[in-house]
Amino acid sequence: xxxxxxxxxxxxxxxxxxxxxxxxxxxxxxxxxxxxxxxxxxxxxxxxxxxxxxxxxxxxxxxxxxxxxxxxxxxxxxxxxxxxxxxxxxxxxxxxxxxxxxxxxxxxxxxxxxxxxxxxxxxxxxxxxxxxxxxxxxxxxxxxxxxxxxxxxxxxxxxxxxxxxxxxxxxxxxxxxxxxxxxxxxxxxxxxxxxxxxxxxxxxxxxxxxxxxxxxxxxxxxxxxxxxxxxxxxxxxxxxxxxxxxxxxxxxxxxxxxxxxxxxxxxxxxxxxxxxxxxxxxxxxxxxxxxxxxxxxxxxxxxxxxxxxxxxxxxxxxxxxxxxxxxxxxxxxxxxxxxxxxxxxxxxxxxxxxxxxxxxxxxxxxxxxxxxxxxxxxxxxxxxxxxxxxxxxxxxxxxxxxxxxxxxxxxxxxxxxxxxxxxxxxxxxxxxxxxxxxxxxxxxxxxxxxxxxxxxxxxxxxxxxxxxxxxxxxxxxxxxxxxxx
Numbered sequence: 001x002x003x004x005x006x007x008x009x010x011x012x013x014x015x016x017x018x019x020x021x022x023x024x025x026x027x028x029x030x031x032x033x034x035x036x037x038x039x040x041x042x043x044x045x046x047x048x049x050x051x052x053x054x055x056x057x058x059x060x061x062x063x064x065x066x067x068x069x070x071x072x073x074x075x076x077x078x079x080x081x082x083x084x085x086x087x088x089x090x091x092x093x094x095x096x097x098x099x100x101x102x103x104x105x106x107x108x109x110x111x112x113x114x115x116x117x118x119x120x121x122x123x124x125x126x127x128x129x130x131x132x133x134x135x136x137x138x139x140x141x142x143x144x145x146x147x148x149x150x151x152x153x154x155x156x157x158x159x160x161x162x163x164x165x166x167x168x169x170x171x172x173x174x175x176x177x178x179x180x181x182x183x184x185x186x187x188x189x190x191x192x193x194x195x196x197x198x199x200x201x202x203x204x205x206x207x208x209x210x211x212x213x214x215x216x217x218x219x220x221x222x223x224x225x226x227x228x229x230x231x232x233x234x235x236x237x238x239x240x241x242x243x244x245x246x247x248x249x250x251x252x253x254x255x256x257x258x259x260x261x262x263x264x265x266x267x268x269x270x271x272x273x274x275x276x277x278x279x280x281x282x283x284x285x286x287x288x289x290x291x292x293x294x295x296x297x298x299x300x301x302x303x304x305x306x307x308x309x310x311x312x313x314x315x316x317x318x319x320x321x322x323x324x325x326x327x328x329x330x331x332x333x334x335x336x337x338x339x340x341x342x343x344x345x346x347x348x349x350x351x352x353x354x355x356x357x358x359x360x361x362x363x364x365x366x367x368x369x370x371x372x373x374x375x376x377x378x379x380x381x382x383x384x385x386x387x388x389x390x391x392x393x394x395x396x397x398x399x400x401x402x403x404x405x406x407x408x409x410x411x412x413x414x415x416x417x418x419x420x421x422x423x424x425x426x427x428x429x430x431x432x433x434x435x436x437x438x439x440x441x442x443x444x445x446x447x448x449x450x451x452x453x454x455x456x457x458x459x460x461x462x463x464x465x466x467x468x469x470x471x472x473x474x475x476x477x478x479x480x481x482x483x484x485x
Contacts, residue, residue, distance in 0.1 A: 210246050
């Protein structure tokens with residue numbers, strides 16, 4: 001008789017970025033009636049204007065850099081001139097072609113994601129969604145536009161993302177003063193790009209355009225680039241920047257950015273000015289949470305407008321969840337995806353493992369890349385954990401020598417006594433791939449001895465991880481001997 005009262009759970013999702021997409025897919029796979037409301041296209045800004053195009057641009061910059069550095073490996077490029085004599089060709093960047101390719105890749109990825117949702121049975125409504133209480137979503141033609149649909153739901157997921165932060169004294173015009181979503185409209189490589197902001201976004205684009213051939217100046221309000229990241233990693237990257245010809249203005253805060261003819265002028269708080277052809281404003285982002293009925297539905301927001309969520313992505317309203325950059329959790333696409341899945345599993349009574357921030361692997365796509373997971377060396381210094389740290393320069397790795405890699409390192413953090421791997425940092429080409437064994441070790445609570453016993457190929461960059469783990473066995477033994485003494 002109980003079957004007569006069963007009905008399919010109705011789930012409505014606002015925002016089709018990584019969080020909303022994964023939530024919709026998981027809900028459909030679990031048999032829910034799923035509706036997704038998305039205003040820009042499946043994949044959201046992460047796929048269409050942010051992660052996919054930016055990392056595609058960085059891949060192009062890496063290719064250009066590899067060509068330039070090939071001479072260090074004995075590879076030389078020459079072309080025959082009219083006189084029959086060899087001449088060295090220049091590496092040229094066709095930015096129109098580059099931008100066309102990366103925007104095409106973004107569109108293709110969005111189409112593939114949409115096809116996956118349609119195949120899974122998800123109903124997709126294009127438009128602007130807002131909450132109408134805790135159990136309904138109203139869809140309109142635009143902000144404040146005419147309503148044309150209403151979706152009743154048992155569970156709601158908000159995944160509306162974030163947008164580039166704009167300063168009143170540096171308003172983007174889409175031509176010379178730009179946000180990172182507007183870079184792909186540039187017809188040619190900027191002659192001199194000034195990057196305001198030295199966080200992850202600023203550092204990534206500064207690195208990319210430097211390697212593409214632009215003159216770059218980065219304005220950093222802190223002592224060095226990437227404040228808040230591993231200081232050793234930031235120091236390596238800043239050294240690479242300076243060696244590559246980039247001008248790094250440390251302890252410098254931009255007061256205003258103005259357009260002057262075919263260029264820009266950045267005025268610093270101390271009165272100095274910097275002139276360039278273009279300026280990228282990379283001063284953070286703001287969540288897209290205003291005016292969509294969140295507070296009226298009872299959701300708690302932080303002072304910055306982010307949605308407060310717990311470790312299963314649940315908000316202060318029991319049947320409403322939130323995922324991605326609009327939440328108080330870490331602003332990473334991988335985290336948004338995990339939050340989306342976790343929210344649905346929790347809402348539908350499936351097995352749920354609450355998200356642990358310490359298990360999240362993150363990567364900065366500069367050249368070299370910087371990947372991190374788990375506790376940091378600063379946590380050891382501050383006494384948050386009783387740990388030991390070992391750093392192995394990448395220049396000592398045989399595979400790195402063969403590849404001509406001079407910059408970078410592998411750093412492991414382990415618990416004193418047990419040797420349990422608690423964290424790690426890798427600065428290297430493709431660090432985003434190399435961090436995975438350390439992420440597994442942190443997740444599975446492996447010891448440095450267990451990590452060192454795994455076979456790695458010789459020669460390989462991953463061999464540096466086991467080398468560091470073996471070295472920590474000695475360090476740990478000495479530490480224990482010292483404690484006993």
